[in-house]
Amino acid sequence: MAWEGAGSGTSTAAVLVLEDGRSFRGRAYGAVGETFGEAVFNTGMTGYQETLTDPSYHRQVVVMTAPHVGNTGVNDEDPESKRIWVSGYVVRDPARVTSSWRAKRTLDEELAAQGVVGISGIDTRALTRHLRERGAMRVGIFSGDAIVGDADMLARVLAQPQMKGANLSAEVATSEPYVVPAIGEKRFTVAAIDLGIKGMTPHRMAERGIEVHVLPATATAEDVYAVSPDGVFFSNGPGDPATADHPVALMRAVLERKTPLFGICFGNQILGRALGFGTYKLKYGHRGVNQPVQDRTTGKVEVTAHNHGFAVDAPLDKPSDTPFGRAEVSHVCLNDNVVEGLQLLDQPAFSVQYHPEAAAGPHDAAYLFDRFVSLMEAERA
Template sequence: MTATDAVLVLEDGRTFRGEAYGAIGATFGEAVFATGMTGYQETLTDPSYRGQVVVMTAPHIGNTGVNDEDPESSRIWVSGYVVRDPARRVSNWRAVRSLDDELAAQGVVGISGIDTRALTRHLRERGAMRVGIFSGEAAEQDAGALLAQVLESPEMKGANLVGDVTTAETYVVPAIGERRFRVAAVDLGIKSMTPHRMAERGIETHVVPAGISLPELLELEPDGVFFSNGPGDPAAADAAVELARGLLERRVPVFGICFGNQMLGRALGFGTYKLKYGHRGINQPVQDRLTGKVEVTAHNHGFAVDAPLDRVSDTPFGRVEVSHVCLNDGVVEGLRCLDVPAFSVQYHPEAAAGPHDAAYLFDRFVELMRDEHGRSVELMQAEKGGAPAVNESTEGGA
């Protein structure tokens, strides 16, 4: 079988030639690299990768094929896929088809057989940038024509992509066992493992569209609200920021991850900025500043919250501190509100396909909702002139 030629063209003119992988044609997006050696199926189906061409730094991709159990959403979201040495055959008992076939079936244009190490080094030095992959007839154009198409493609900065990935209608993921809490999860690009992790903790999750209004959300009477991961520039997602502000004003417990961390950050009054090449992969070291513990975590973000690391900040909603920090580059990886029930992290505690160091954050969310519920009960009792709270009645007792 004769291989089909393909070419990758970066917006600065750097070009790599290889062979077509997946669908034949042309595609455009932001060139980013992911460092995970496993979990490529979860990466491909993560809605946060909408609009991005993913370069895999691990050289051998496709060994375990594709199955129907591990996808994080209903489709592949990456705009394009770049690998060095694709597997010649699938070797896994759960595989039902090859990765190459799956990419082709979903129309994802890719390229293989190029020096992904050189490409990654280039992106680390120059930063994430626009890219085009061309194969078949599309690759037969001259270099100038290919570059012109790349330069005409949209940039990630300023892109509002949440509407492309959010659910059209609310759906419910029931709790496993007895229901302890009801959570409204604002779908900014949610992965399926997230409501599953909450279900394991007795949480009934109502996954709601990103465009839901505050009154509509409050009609669900949630014990807490979760803001998911998602794609695009956080500076363009004003609706989710306003929703978060309304929840903070009403002291509804809030937990955000990844894009949701940026939404909470903006709601608190912090800015956001674009990282040079972002954090993507499953081996990012993050320190929990509350405990001092270092976690190995899964990331996919090209933007970050601009909050001070050296002090507690005063915001319209009280005091806020940076709770987590990346040990590679000092980027803010989490926020904790000290006067309202809200916190967030810039990474993925659901972490399919691992690591699982950050799974405890879902337990913190449970504790936050439990504590806020207890506080509300105490306030209601005080307003009605009822019995004092247990902790008050036992002070000074035998």
């Protein structure tokens, strides 16, 4: 394997090895050791703290396309969960100085404290172009004593499991139910199925007077209706939706009762499967905060936040008949025509593939939480 890239950052050497044999040499960033996952790239210039703590990135090594990362350090208010979920982190130029009054630690310190192995000082543009051309693939990062012979490192990468076929939501979901109270007057109760939920999602609902009962990924229909919900929500999460048979069965039970339903990201893929559509793996996925999506119900184009490597295979040109009535594609990505939302026309259920809760922004799609409230208002009336 040929080494590529100039090292920078700490004095400890690090190597990134892709499953097709291409490798990059740089310097350790965060913890020293070895890590493995699926190599993906994120095009966001801000919000790295939310990215790192998003459970949907479980078992993924995230390559940041923005050249400077870590400028604002790490604080204790912005995480989307209680820990960093990425398997590894790849940056070109780590910030030398943290310049935010909110910062408590540097990003390098936080990665090291949580045992996240990273690499800095490599040509992330070349790596991103490679992933765009060849597709997301398995990768390993090795630093310090973990650096061994080229053939041995590549063999360790090839021994790792693929993301296709991975069933991961139960690994990141809560094990016990908990409640996020409504902010101000309580108007509705929602049962939220945690498949890898981000902290900002129940907060966005709480802002609208919703008391959110967050339930484990293993929740049953009996668990859902024990909280007497006005609506049911299915969250984002990691892994291949083709393996998510239990959430699909649960969603069908909710659809049979015609309870207002809203899904985000993995929840959109679950709705697709529940309606009888297939899902497939994208070549390199959508990850970032600058993806253009059109709401086909209004014609409006939104700039949106994404993190998904799988998509729903549904027809764009006409409504489809499903066991739960007619369904149509409500949102579409203007970059590549990937399905970005579904809605039922004969009962109150819809979903989007992107992230309207987007804590770091943009906030163009925040209206979708209001749309969920409107469904529950109409059902109550």
